Amino acid sequence: MIAALDHVQLAAPPASEPALRAYYGETLGMTEVPKPAALAANGGLWFAHGPVQLHLGIDPDFRPSHKAHPGLRVTDIDAFAARLTAYGAPVVWNEELPGYRRLYSEDPVGNRLEFLEPIG
Template sequence: MITGLDHVQLAAPPDSEDALRAYYAGILGLTEIPKPAALAARGGCWFETGPAQLHLGIEHDFRPARKAHPGLRVTGLDALAARLTAAGAPVTWDDAIPGRRRFFSEDPVGNRLEFVEFATGPPSEIPRF
């Protein structure tokens, strides 16, 4: 039985770790966590916030995820949008889901990301689709 989501993995090109750290830790404020020794030699980097982890693995024939994406719950969505815009990242607002404010952006290697803030009440009270 599935009890929760442990992590999401995105791909990244070789030698992109410094840009990924600057973005995910520096701009988004995630905490970098060490990769297990057996995996560290493969490159990439891992981050966490609360119980969720985001893993970035190196892929030599990398192509960014343009449709598939993680949806990241946030507070202070407007401030985050301003921070991303100031850093040169795209911010595309979308109001297609009632009860949620959200926008899409891209990490420094072009992977699509969705940032969501629930407009009213806790997430457990917002209808799921």
């Protein structure tokens, strides 16, 4: 039986780790988690914030994901949107999901990310 979602992995191009580290670490405020030694040689980065984990794996044939995306719950979405904007990340508001305020953004390599906050 499935008990929980352990992590989400997104792809990234070779040599993108510095830009990803700045975005996921500084912009999103996530903590970089050391990869196990057996996996570290493959490149990429792992990040966590509380129970949420995002893994970024290096793919030599990388194409950004413009449709598939993780949905990340945030608190104070207006302040979060301002933070994204201050760091130069795009913010596109979307009001199509009842009961939520949400926006879309992209990481530095073009992967789509959804950020949402329940209303009320």
